[in-house]
Amino acid sequence: MAATVHTRDGGSALGRSASRRSRGETPFRYASTGAGILLLAIMAAIAVFLVVEAIPALRANTGGFFTTQTWEPNATRPSFGIAALAFGTVFSALLALIMAVPVAVGVALFISHYAPRRLAGVLGYVVDLLAAVPSVVYGLWGITFLAPFMVGPSNFLHDHLGFIPLFGGDIVAGRSVLTASLVLAVMILPIIAAISREVFLQVPRAHEEAALALGATRWEVIRMAVLPYGRPGVISAAMLGLGRAMGETIAVALIFQATFDISLRILTPQGNSIAANIANRFGEATQTGRGALIASGLVLFVITLLVNMGARLIVARRKEFSGAAA
Amino acid sequence: MSQQIQVSGLDAYYGRHKAIEDISMTIEPNTITAFIGPSGCGKSTFLRTLNRMHEVIPGARVEGKVLLDGEDLYGPGVEPVSVRRMIGMVFQRPNPFPTMSIYENVAAGLRLNGRRSKSEVDGIVETSLKGANLWNEVKDRLGKPGAGLSGGQQQRLCIARAIAVRPEVLLMDEPCSALDPISTLAIEDLMAELKSKFTIIIVTHNMQQAARVSDRTAFFNLAGQGQPGRVIEMDDTSRIFTNPSQKATEDYITGRFG
Numbered sequence A: 001m002a003a004t005v006h007t008r009d010g011g012s013a014l015g016r017s018a019s020r021r022s023r024g025e026t027p028f029r030y031a032s033t034g035a036g037i038l039l040l041a042i043m044a045a046i047a048v049f050l051v052v053e054a055i056p057a058l059r060a061n062t063g064g065f066f067t068t069q070t071w072e073p074n075a076t077r078p079s080f081g082i083a084a085l086a087f088g089t090v091f092s093a094l095l096a097l098i099m100a101v102p103v104a105v106g107v108a109l110f111i112s113h114y115a116p117r118r119l120a121g122v123l124g125y126v127v128d129l130l131a132a133v134p135s136v137v138y139g140l141w142g143i144t145f146l147a148p149f150m151v152g153p154s155n156f157l158h159d160h161l162g163f164i165p166l167f168g169g170d171i172v173a174g175r176s177v178l179t180a181s182l183v184l185a186v187m188i189l190p191i192i193a194a195i196s197r198e199v200f201l202q203v204p205r206a207h208e209e210a211a212l213a214l215g216a217t218r219w220e221v222i223r224m225a226v227l228p229y230g231r232p233g234v235i236s237a238a239m240l241g242l243g244r245a246m247g248e249t250i251a252v253a254l255i256f257q258a259t260f261d262i263s264l265r266i267l268t269p270q271g272n273s274i275a276a277n278i279a280n281r282f283g284e285a286t287q288t289g290r291g292a293l294i295a296s297g298l299v300l301f302v303i304t305l306l307v308n309m310g311a312r313l314i315v316a317r318r319k320e321f322s323g324a325a326a
Numbered sequence B: 001m002s003q004q005i006q007v008s009g010l011d012a013y014y015g016r017h018k019a020i021e022d023i024s025m026t027i028e029p030n031t032i033t034a035f036i037g038p039s040g041c042g043k044s045t046f047l048r049t050l051n052r053m054h055e056v057i058p059g060a061r062v063e064g065k066v067l068l069d070g071e072d073l074y075g076p077g078v079e080p081v082s083v084r085r086m087i088g089m090v091f092q093r094p095n096p097f098p099t100m101s102i103y104e105n106v107a108a109g110l111r112l113n114g115r116r117s118k119s120e121v122d123g124i125v126e127t128s129l130k131g132a133n134l135w136n137e138v139k140d141r142l143g144k145p146g147a148g149l150s151g152g153q154q155q156r157l158c159i160a161r162a163i164a165v166r167p168e169v170l171l172m173d174e175p176c177s178a179l180d181p182i183s184t185l186a187i188e189d190l191m192a193e194l195k196s197k198f199t200i201i202i203v204t205h206n207m208q209q210a211a212r213v214s215d216r217t218a219f220f221n222l223a224g225q226g227q228p229g230r231v232i233e234m235d236d237t238s239r240i241f242t243n244p245s246q247k248a249t250e251d252y253i254t255g256r257f258g
Helices: A013-060 A083-114 A117-132 A135-161 A177-201 A205-213 A218-247 A250-255 A274-281 A287-317 B043-049 B080-086 B102-112 B118-131 B151-164 B181-194 B207-213 B237-242 B247-253
Strands: B005-014 B017-027 B032-036 B060-068 B087-090 B169-173 B199-203 B216-222 B229-236
Touching: A013 A287, A083 A117, A083 A177, A083 A218, A083 A274, A083 A287, A117 A177, A135 A177, A135 A250, A177 A218, A177 A250, A205 A218, A205 B151, A218 A274, A218 A287, A250 A274, A274 A287, B005 B043, B017 B043, B017 B216, B032 B043, B032 B207, B043 B169, B043 B199, B043 B229, B080 B087, B087 B151, B102 B118, B102 B151, B118 B151, B151 B169, B151 B181, B181 B199, B181 B207, B199 B207, B207 B237, B216 B237, B216 B247, B229 B237, B229 B247, B237 B247
Parallel strands: B017 B229, B032 B199, B032 B216, B087 B169, B169 B199
Antiparallel strands: B005 B017, B005 B060, B216 B229
């Protein structure tokens, strides 16, 4: 539109203002486009680097990369596979999510709808602070405090619910999948709670009043108007938390016993994840070992991507009921 | 079925600010009462005191009495929740629950009052939608989102939702101000029909509307900025609009101020 105006002097008033506007417009457009392209270029460069580094190691692998449950890339006949690691990553992260989401949603509801205003402010701040604790601190807390502490409750679960495979097994240990998942749950709780709180605060007053006017109690208002409205946001928050839990490295590297079994037993001394394995093995890795670890990183990247796409699908499924139109 | 409302010496506050002062009136069952008056004079505030919705605003409180069939709604031991189940409300902007279908919206209030059989809920949803003159327009798409309807349909959906729980009284806070003239007419016709079952109280800025639909009219005004609103005059609608006893009422309805 404005591109047809060339005169700067003597043009119409409209033309003059249009050309002045376009003078600021063009650099800004290039700058923002450039930023977008740069981001894509960096992503592509990382992907290419990872693939190039991973390929020689994958060629040298004598086991099946997706099925083998060992990690011996430094041997003369390298054999390594992602199976146990990928399982451990997803399993521990899912456990963490199951424990964190109800608590996080409860905290968010308390802050947004139950707590007196001043307390809500303080509590919101504390939750944000929880997110600022470095992950190595969580790891140290997990291994020095939580792991010994969990021996008692774990034994209790094992004794009374041991017939469920989840709590079965021969030996019960503090450094277990359960402990690691608990630490992960604490770590992802702040982000889920913070996002959920924001979503719950955005519920239009009109919807809450509609429920109130029907004679709803506070809990019924939450069930009728707040939770359904906040559902997509809570799902997104949970998926963000899941992504974080799967990518978390140092805390779980400290706690996991670095085994290579696929097992649903969460009380026994075992467990591992892709990120923890990378942290534990990188120092001693040879050329092939590094390539193998990079290949496992690629798998983690793909899993995270799938999780995010899944979350988007869930959110989009009931879009016409989302309230975006109202 | 409907019951008489008696208000005496009612004041309402927002924090320390007194919004309305010393309001007393009697509203007979199965009538339509209109509240008119300039913006900010406390009509909506007063309306919201009648079903205890005023107090949901932080810092807001009420003094005085509201008797529904002789029982004080602000008496000790009276639950606001149960008051609101007896006195329904329709808001200025249509506010169907966006996450619910048309059917679920109408059934929303029923779910609060305990479990009912599917066929019973189906029946009430149908009668409520028929009562709100919406059934014929939506009967083939009850599962579609309520937010997908037009503004006037959404407002009638909200009326259906309010009457589904069979309240005694229906409060309407400028229910047509966000609607086009045809939808407005549809709602006005609906009010005339609903009068046989409910006592209706409507806040409106549209004086023709007050004159068309109401039996009784109360004129609210305030003495000045920051002063609490009061009822200047309340009388039969025909008298208010032809021969008001107060000069301020006459000035307002003839458009000389406000």
